[in-house]
Amino acid sequence: MSFPALMALMFCVGITIGNDSTMLNRFHHLDLRLMLLPLCTIIGTLGGSMAVAWLLPERQLTSCLAIGSGFGYYSLSSIFITEMRGAELGTIALLANIMREMVTLLGTPLLARWFGPLAPISVGGATSMDTTLPIITQTSGKEYTVVSIFHGFVTDFTVPFLVTFFCSV
8 A cells, every 4th residue: 555655646746846837947957067966976875885785795785775776765765675675674774764864964064064065965865855955955055955956856766766676686
């Protein structure tokens, strides 16, 4: 029952974003270099997941990559991973993605000061367009709101594809 409910929720979010003509207009005027931020986040997260797999040899590389591919979207990724790889790995995915969101919520001021205004957006992953958006906007500046929403949208969109890919390999 949870999977169809989640698909309906994702569909509604897509319709909401698609119907907002001002949001689509802002995406069109986004700097091309800033459009690479989601790609950098994906590559960095998967690289970190590979490092974790190396540090924990009892875990399969594909399991670590599936967990990392959640990008903070714990409700979707943990359900996919639980259904495809079992409850233990699904629980690990849930906790890892909640920790990513908590690090973003609590660490955004330090991340922005030490690494620049794009760092909290990247650390936030898929949550940069919803739950962590207010703290990111407050700390990094309002000019990064569209970047944060675009980043969250792209990383959010890749979650079902990457998680199911790494779980099925």
